[in-house]
Amino acid sequence: MSRFDVLTVGNAIVDILARCDEKFLVDNGIIKGAMNLIDGDRAELLYSRMGPAVEASGGSAGNTAAGVANFGGRAAYFGKVADDQLGEIFAHDIRAQGVHYRTHAKGISPPTARCMIFVTPDGERSLNTYLGACVELGPEDVEADVVADALVTYFEGYLWDPPRAKEAIVECCRIAHEAGRETSMTLSDSFCVGRYRAEFLELMRSGTVDIVFANRDEALSLYETTDFDLALDSIAKDCKLAAVTMSEDGVVIVRGDERIRIPATPIAQLVDTTGAGDLFAAGFLFGYTKGLDLETCGKLGCLAAGVVIQQIGPRPMSSLEDLAAKAGLI
Template sequence: MSKFDVLTIGNAIVDIISRCDDRFLEENGIIKAAMNLIDAERAEHLYALMGPAHEASGGSAGNTAAGVASFGGRAAYFGKVAEDELGKIFAHDIRAQGVHYETKPDGTFPPTARSMIFVTPDGERSMNTYLGACVDLGPEHVEPEVVAQSKVTYFEGYLWDPPRAKEAIRECARIAHENGREVSMTLSDPFCVGRYRDEFLDLMRSGTVDIVFANRQEVLSLYETDDLETALQNIAGDSKLACVTLSEEGAIVVRGTERFKIEALKIDKVLDTTGAGDLFAAGFLAGYTAGRPLDVCGKMGCLAAGIVIQHFGPRPMVSLKEAGQEAGLI
């Protein structure tokens, strides 16, 4: 028996979201639609430049855990915050979603991570992230019994930036596989892929990771190609199961020679793409751990992604379980 469907591991971040135009990004040296790592000084500088902002607990894997819970799945989360106001906000928010979260903070410095997210009129988000307390996540924060009792342990590629987190992930993978569980990762960002391409490929080819999530830009970066078909064939050979999201074109799920094309949810207006990939993973894994067919899992992912991009913030504001029931997927 498993106690949890999905355990997610990631950088525990509070998102501070504000609107801007493309000119603002250019004037302030912000790479559009990417995650830019920044230091404390630049974090303060960008925060001072922000217009009216919306604060929401985020972090890629935290968003995925919240999404799994919204589908009615049993979710757990590992991620490091500090004993400060933003840390309290993060812990409260994720527990309020019904997610098991017991990672202990260690004092007030470094402070809880925060990401200044600038959303342009086209809905694209450009993230500027100060990792703060996240960099202290290490093997000592692993709860072995939670890993052993989770059907799938999922982690974000961003964790390859803080070095000690790698040790924690490898320990989780060892425990998961010893207990007959599966391990999943998201490639997170094309620039992240560029930094760790060889290591990510090794994780897949060695069997450390069983399920891979990527978007179009990430999978093209992984295989250093401009041809999506080439990338899809490669990832099908390198991983047991892979999901590639394609924005308004939906997603493709590949497992060996099997391939499923999933249509995107029809929506009127994209408000904020923050969390779209995270919620796709949530929907897919909620379906996968419930034993649903891969095409249905993909449809659950596209449903969740389509819902979250219609409002501000990275976490669902409606019951995804109810939405899935209305769509005939649950």
């Protein structure tokens, strides 16, 4: 028996969310819809220019772990924070979600990472991330017993930005496969794909990664094409299983010659797309580790994504387990 359904590994970040108009993005040189890496000075400048903000523990893989736990799954998380106020907030929040988390904090410098997220009226989010203590995550933070006891180990493509994290990920994948477990990654965003295309493809083609999550833009960027069907055929050849989300058009799940298309969950109002992909992965992996069929896994992912985009912040405020039960999915 495994102790955990899903272990996620990622940048431990406290999100600071605020609304803004399109002009604010232009005036401040922010690339809309992307994750922009910034330094400490830039972080202070943008923070000083933000309007009223909401702070919440985030980070892509952290959101996924919290989502798995919200479904009633057994989740664990690796991610580095500093021994400071934001680090305490992050650790408290993720543990309060029911996620196993015991990565040791790293001093007070660099400080805990923070991401300033600007949400425009169309619900699109533009991320500006100061990685801070995240860059300190390394192989010494890998808890081998946790990796071996997790059915799936999942990590975010953003981890390819801090260099030592790559070593930690490779070690996790080695331990997972030796224990007969599976590994998974999210491509994170199209700009991240552009930076590390060759490395991501090698992770897939070498079998280091079994399951891949991407959105349409990331899949197109990965294969440097505008032909979505070609991108789907290519990703099917390069990994065992992939789920490619398409915003309001739902998701297509790809395994060999299979193409399972699932519509998006209807919503009342789009509020904030922050965390949509993270929560899709949470729902999908929760279903997958429970042995559910791929269509049901996709529906669970769409359900979770549909919930989170109707609120501010990346972690659901309602019980995904209850909503999935009411929908007859679990």
